[in-house]
Amino acid sequence: MAIAPEEILGKSNEILQKERLEMNSLETEIYTILLSENLSIDEISLKINMDIVQVTSTLTIMELKGIVNDVGGKFYLSRT
Numbered sequence: 895m896a897i898a899p900e901e902i903l904g905k906s907n908e909i910l911q912k913e914r915l916e917m918n919s920l921e922t923e924i925y926t927i928l929l930s931e932n933l934s935i936d937e938i939s940l941k942i943n944m945d946i947v948q949v950t951s952t953l954t955i956m957e958l959k960g961i962v963n964d965v966g967g968k969f970y971l972s973r974t
Contacts, residue, residue, distance in 0.1 A: 917961070920944070920952050925961060932965060 917925060923942055927933065935953065939946040953970055956962045962970045 917956075920948070921956055921961065924949070924952060924956065928962060928970060933970065935970070938970070 920942075924938060927938065927941055933941070935946060935950055938944075938953070939949045942949070953962060957964065957970075964970060
């Protein structure tokens, strides 16, 4: 069973690190606020004044890239 992102995506750690560095402005904004605290999707949406649909889709992409992870209850924690 695959447990690491690189096993699922078939990517090396170097490629995953590069993707983490190549965040768009919304990903960077979300990443920055998650460095200080875990937040729900609703809380993130309110903090950055962005539509919840946009926040949800961005968090999903960030999770696939290995930048954030779901901690349950739709809370997201930045992986550092």
